[in-house]
Amino acid sequence: MAIEYLAFLIPLLPALAFVITFFFGKKMYSGGALIPIGAIAISCIISILITINLLQNPEEVVHQSFHWFAILNLGILIDPLAGVMLCMVSFVSLLIHIYAVGYMSHDPAKPRYFAETALFTAAMLGVVLSDNILQLFICWELVGLCSYLLIGFWFQKPSAAAAAKKAFLTTRVGDVMFLTGIIILFSSIFTIYNGNLPEGVYVLQFNEIFKLIPELSAMHTTILGSEVSMLTIIALLFFGGAVGKSGQFPLHVWLPDAMEGPTTVSALIHAATMVTAGVYLVARTFPMFMGAPDALIVVAYVGGFTALFASTMGIVMNDIKRVLAFSTISQLGYMMLGLGMGAVVGMEAVGVSMFHLINHAFFKALLFLCAGSVIHSVGTQDMRQMGGVGKVMPITFITMLVASLALAGFGIPGTQIGTSGFFSKDAIIETTYLFGEHTGNYIPYIFGIVAALLTSIYIFRLLFMTFTGKPRTDYGGHESPSSMTGPLSILAVLALFFGALTQTKFYHFLEGTFENSFVHVNIEHLAELGNYHLVHGHHGEPLLILWMPIIVGVAGLLISFLIYYLNVVDMSKIVSRNNVVFKLLYNRYYQHQIFIEIISLHLTYGLSLVGEFIDRKIIDGIIDGISDGTIAIGEIIRKVQTGVVQSYATAVIAGVGLLIILLKLIVEVQ
């Protein structure tokens, strides 16, 4: 059975579904939802079958390519990395499409919704499948376009339209860097070949690029007086694209606002799939990062800082979806941090990071869908107006609890017991420890561990505020229909068990990504080019280090439990700084309380506020400032155009005169 020959159908079917739904959806059941669901289901089955084949035979990757123009091609590449990503994207997309049948049932613009999500799925599968960087970029842009359209799905709301624009423009900053990277790469390859390309070589195909890494890394250019390898520049520009797409600091500002779209869109695009495209890009071009000095360290620092920075802001949000948005940014930061650890562990970093990506897709999609279920039922996104939802929505509550445990990474070290988040996040934190051990630089580890504590605090705060206690307003909810709870349960099972079942196999599988019939790259050799010193066989970290993530996780749970369930501290009083000391003295657990007060509340809360300030005022301010500045300059310059034709003539003549003088001067100098 040669299922591989059907690989091209994977992106094609959703694309076809887009066309059909877009034009004929109005007349069909539920806005033509069944067409994309069917198409994506087939894509999903093909992906899974191919990946299973690949598991048995990891050397034999699927590669199909056809000539596009001159020295470029269109092609499909399914190697272990693409395989797992494909399965995840198509599967999560399938579940969310099914869920959306219930969630969007009241919306009149259903056909447009399903058409756009189908197109998105096609484009995202295209990103994953690309065998060359240009095709990847094209699909990447298409994904961005769909994201723009879907964030602005309810474009009647000005905030949605503004959010769509912001998302589009901010990610464009990254995209421009990415494109610049491709252009520089393209011209560098031309320089390497001296313009004489060998016959039948598609220059932007990954295998060709990887083959040339030593030459690229030997090319140097001078920037601000210091010699920099061309490869580093290209890798960092690619990373710039990933920063934009994956919401890393400082281009993360669009992601929280993107929550203006329907919750299903947030789950699909802004949690599980599109935002991980940046991580995927870095993983896909990982050999380039390995060969480029300093590039991985930048990735690690940006990722680690983002993980910490975003989680501090997660604590102060009251909008349930915004908490999850910041959580997504923070988790993406973890993935980048994991990739950056390639500086020490080599290919294992890709395995660790991708493992977290897949697990995160499951539990974060689940979190969003649960939140969507709550919003659908309660009719508000503000957690202050919820409370006690768990009683009316038991299934949602249980699934949400599972997802939260997975996010906070609960499990028992040294055994096979634990949620999927436990296996992947702890693996990243352990690698950062290893990094610290070998380089003496523990900063990534501190980023990781502190962010883990904050993660646990904000997610249980969300859980307690929403599902426990007494209803704070009269919302009168009900449990969601089975088309919604069905996907929730499936995702919950995955969030709970996927990690434990696949952990060992997964790393091994992904380590073969760059050694197969299509590309063959020696990571060890590349690491030498990039001045990284890889270590092997790292076991026997101190027990405390193994237990540390779970300790901070439980600490976070306790802190949230105390504050938001038992209400030992009245948050409103804290915020209004009313009589804190008095309450403190009368509390029996004052020792513990001080810890909470100072560390978790004042310090963290203060930090969060500072974070939010930086986010809202400074970063937003810079971005807005640039655009306002441009408009203002435009307004001034346009006034030169007075409408009087003589002044135009004067401009022409003055232009001629100035040009003559300018050229005279330059020619004299030369």
Next chain:
Amino acid sequence: MISKAINGAVALLFLAVVALAVVTTTWITVDELPQNLADQSNIEAIGVQIFTQFVIPFEVLSLVLLGALIGAVYIAKSEVEK
């Protein structure tokens, strides 16, 4: 008035630049002009050139004149009569 002065200054500057360039350039010229100008009819030579070498521009020129005519008549014609 000031603007006219500026315009004048710009024009004078332009003149100065061009004149300077003209004066400092060594022009390639024939050593001396044909002595008896009356002997030579350049009319005939021009006529021959127009209908041989420059026949294409000449034909295009006819289109220019026709186009200018159509355009001018169209724009200048008053549209009052119905």
Next chain:
Amino acid sequence: MENYMLLAPEIILALVGLTILLAGLLIGTNNKNILGYIASAGLIAALCLTISNISVNETMFYGTITIDALSQFFKIVFISVSLLVTIASIKYTEGNKNTDEFFTLLLFSTVGMMVVASANDLITLFVGFELASLSTYALAGFEKNNPKSIEAAMKYFIIGSLSSALMLFGISFVYGMTGTTSIPGIAENAGALAASPIGLIAVVMLIAGFGFKMALVPFHMWAPDTYQGAPTVVSALLAAGSKKMGFVAAFRVLVVALAVLSPTWQTAFAALAIITMTLGNVVAVSQTSIKRMLAYSSVAQAGYISMAFVVMTPMALTGGILYTLSHAFMKTGAFLVVAVVGYMVLSDNKNAKDIDHIDNFKGLAKRMPLTAFSMMVFVFALAGIPPTAGYMSKFILFSSTIESGLVWLAVIAILNSALSLYYYARIVKYMYFLPASGGKVSEPVPYAIAIILALAGVLVIGIWPEPFVYWAMEAAKVLMI
């Protein structure tokens, strides 16, 4: 014996123009629609004939005309633009008793541009230039009872004649130093010109003359006013067709004839390209009239194309030439969309003012889905987003710039194209994310056909660029001898 078949496209168009003029005298106002179809048929015939002679390389008529890959490429650009404009104008001129003048002038201006593309002699070039200019002066003022249209024509005319005078003055110096008006002859004798101070003045004056057509800053100031005031279909012709005439003339005169002076004009174009793209994009951001915004965007695009003159590698010239083709389709399409929207606004309200205001684009996706979608593709193509023609051209142009070591220029250009997205995305926002102010309107068929053809052009070049790149490369080879 000359092969007159090679000039058949020009001859056909001139004859069709005359036929339309005569036929216009004989048929009544109500039947004048047929003239548009005749013009379209003539243009299609000319297009087919041009394409059939695409790989000819011949110099004719005592060396005043040359037919080569470059001229054929640009002729196809001009004929395609005219064809799109003509098809759309069938609707625009409906019921107008001056339809015959309109189409005759349109065809004449096309002939003028084609003559410039083929010119191998400065006299031919200048006469062709004037034919295209004079016809379009009249076309810009075609709505002669509309003060804006007449004002547009007046400004276009005055700056245009100033530029022709500057150009002629420059040409006279070139002639004086080289003793000939033939382009290959000038190329042989240009050494003396390069050595003398007058060479610089001649080059700058020629650049001013061509820069007027290309709308390079600071010779661009007529462009926004004229594009805004002129009838929208004419703006399409000016922005997409007539602008390209400036480029082909500059390719012929500067790159081929005055190649020895390349240090001078490369420096000049470097300065002009940077100023042009930056000013064009910055000012476009603050416009509220769509036509004016497109005009500034077209100024900015001229800046990108001018980079080809600065880089001057075969790849960069290929990129620049391909860009002219892509830009022809994108800009024509965008202006025709504005024309359809204007038509829609007028059918809502006969006395509507400011029909090109951006507010009229609100909710266009609801009112005219096809038009809105096409506009989205056009503006994204102008911004250079794949998979469109604009992306391909920019990719080739920018990567060749980086390859030749002018990284700073490429960085400025890329920053500019990122900035341009701001105002392009605004149109998309208006069309897709703001509520509509009226019901669904069906596009008039001629407009719809023209827009779909332009859309097809933009997408085909974007998705399957190989033949076009190859073809542009052939055209660039002509310049690199």
Next chain:
Amino acid sequence: MIPLTYYLILSSIVFSIGLYGIMSQRNGVRLLMSVELMLNSANINLVAFSSYNDDMSGQVFTLFSIALAAAEAVIGFAILLSIFRMRDMINIDDINILRW
């Protein structure tokens, strides 16, 4: 024999007068006159070069350019006429609806 430079200086002066006129005059007809001055100064150049180079094509060019100048003037006057009909004046610096 009059040096060639004299002709060129003359034509430069005429050209500059034209430039000055086009920048400073508000009356449309004067503007057109300025344009004619500039075109004709180029003609002086062409004829002078033609006879000093003993090459006929410059004079042919001059004939062409005279015809073109005429055609240009025709269009120009038509546009001015149309402006005059609409606004009863031909001061073109008052015509600035289209701006910014």
